Amino acid sequence: MNIKTTLLSSVILVALTACGGSDNNDSPTPPQSAKFSLGVSDAPVSGLQEVNVVFNSITLKQANGADNITFETRKADDETKPEMVNLLDYTGDDIFSLLDDEDVPAGEYSWLRADIINGDENDLTMTSHVVYEDGSIAPLVVKRKGNDGIGEIQLDGFTLNQTDNDFVLEFDLKKSLVDPQSSNEIFLKPRGVRLENLAESEDxxxxxxxxxxxxxxxxxxxxxxxxxxxxxxxxxxxxxxxxxxxxxxxxxxxxxxxxxxxxxxxxxxxxxxxxxxxxxxxxxxxxxxxxxxxxxxxxxxxxxxxxxxxxxxxxxxxxxxxxxxxxxxxx
CATH class of the missing domain: 2.60.40.1120 (Carboxypeptidase-like, regulatory domain)
Known part of the structure; x- marks a missing residue:
């Protein structure tokens, strides 16, 4: 038996193993994935036939500082148009689905933001608006806006687990709809909107x-x-x-x-x-x-x-x- 050859082979093997271990330790651990679904529902208000909210996109901000995750919300029969939802069609525990089983990283999130296309008197049929019982129409506007003029409803703090995560935006219209009297617009205030995890809520x-x-x-x-x-x-x-x-x-x-x-x-x-x-x-x-x-x-x-x-x-x-x-x- 050649002892020198055997020792040399062992040294080389240990060195190669050490190099491989170093590479593995330096490799970042991929984030665990989660499934995220989001719907909308409402607690209704009297005096209105329709409360039509036009959702342009949903953005999630990760708490770890990673890039924001944005999903465009588009009509199923026309992906060029944002999703318009009449909230009064989805009252109680009825839910309209905006996002369904989207793949996202599991973990803590700082906020969720729904971007809303505010009502425009020149284009009421394609922007957010309310319809009164007498058939008249008024623009529906979220006062908090981004630089692009899009209304923003931002809700803080939630966790996505390594499983299915079903959430709902619950619009309490008694708390969120405001008629300023001095304007022909109706305001939609974010403080009347709740983000709830369906797995952690009851009726x-x-x-x-x-x-x-x-x-x-x-x-x-x-x-x-x-x-x-x-x-x-x-x-x-x-x-x-x-x-x-x-x-x-x-x-x-x-x-x-x-x-x-x-x-x-x-x-x-x-x-x-x-x-x-x-x-x-x-x-x-x-x-x-x-x-x-x-x-x-x-x-x-x-x-x-x-x-x-x-x-x-x-x-x-x-x-x-x-x-x-x-x-x-x-x-």
Whole structure:
């Protein structure tokens, strides 16, 4: 046996192994991938036939400083045109899909931004707009804009896991739609939009008794609209708020802690012959849920001193289960 040859071969083998190990250590670890889907839904508002929002693109900002990820949102039957969605067609837990199973890196994200093509009086059919019950049309405008004039709805902080990630943009139109009176435009405010993970949210559904509705209207007759009607709705609040109030704002992008987290209209279901409501995409936790017949006087920007909640009750949303709540006359 040639000991010198054997030793030399061993030295060469160790050296080659060391070089290979160094290359492997220097190679960057590829990011784990995730699937990302995004839909839109809304909690409706009275007085409108349509709320048409034109989505131009969706951008995701990675928390690690990597390049932003942008997806253009285009109509399925015409990829040259941005996607227009009538939010009133997708209420409660109904969802319109904007993005479906897109491949993105897993991990933390700083924000998601929806770029909206603002309403233009010269081209209302192709830009964001609302249609009133009398058929008249007004431009719908997001006041926060980029340098290109495109409206921006930016929502902070979320995580994408190494699996399917289904999210929804929930538009609470009672909180987000503002008629400035001094303009022929309707403003869409981002503070009325929530980004929710479907895997981490549940629905609150329920009924309001005829008797409770009648009592509320009788006790608040001074608040009736000119035609004698009332605005029936439920409002969701944090559990620790001592005095829940109506919708109002302190700053353009801030929702006060004592204002509702979410709202939903109470509507009459002729099939079930009862008044019903649904709050969709609610994160599990403790809350207060309130019924009011004064939603019609609730201005999204200003405190309404006459606004009143008729019945308030504590509720708990549990992961994996929708919650059923009944508002009725106390026994």
């Amino acid at each position: 609150i559904e329920g009924t309001v008794s005829d008797a409770l509705i009648a009592n509320c209207e009788t006790d608040n007759i001074a608040l009736a609209a000119e035609d004698g009607s009332f605005g029936h709705a439920v409002y969701l609040y944090s559990s620790d708020i001592a005095e829940p109030l109506d919708n109002y704002e302190v700053t353009e992008n801030e929702t006060p802690v004592d204002a509702p987290l979410a709202t939903a209209d109470v509507v009459f279901d002729s099939d079930d012959n009862q008044y019903e409501f649904e709050l969709a995409f609610i994160t599990p936790g403790d809350y207060q849920l309130a019924y009011t017949c004064a939603a019609h006087i609730d201005d999204a920007e200003q405190r309404d001193e006459a606004f009143t909640l008729y019945q308030v009750k504590p509720v708990t949303v549990t992961a994996g289960d929708d919650l059923d709540v009944t508002f009725t006359i106390s026994q």
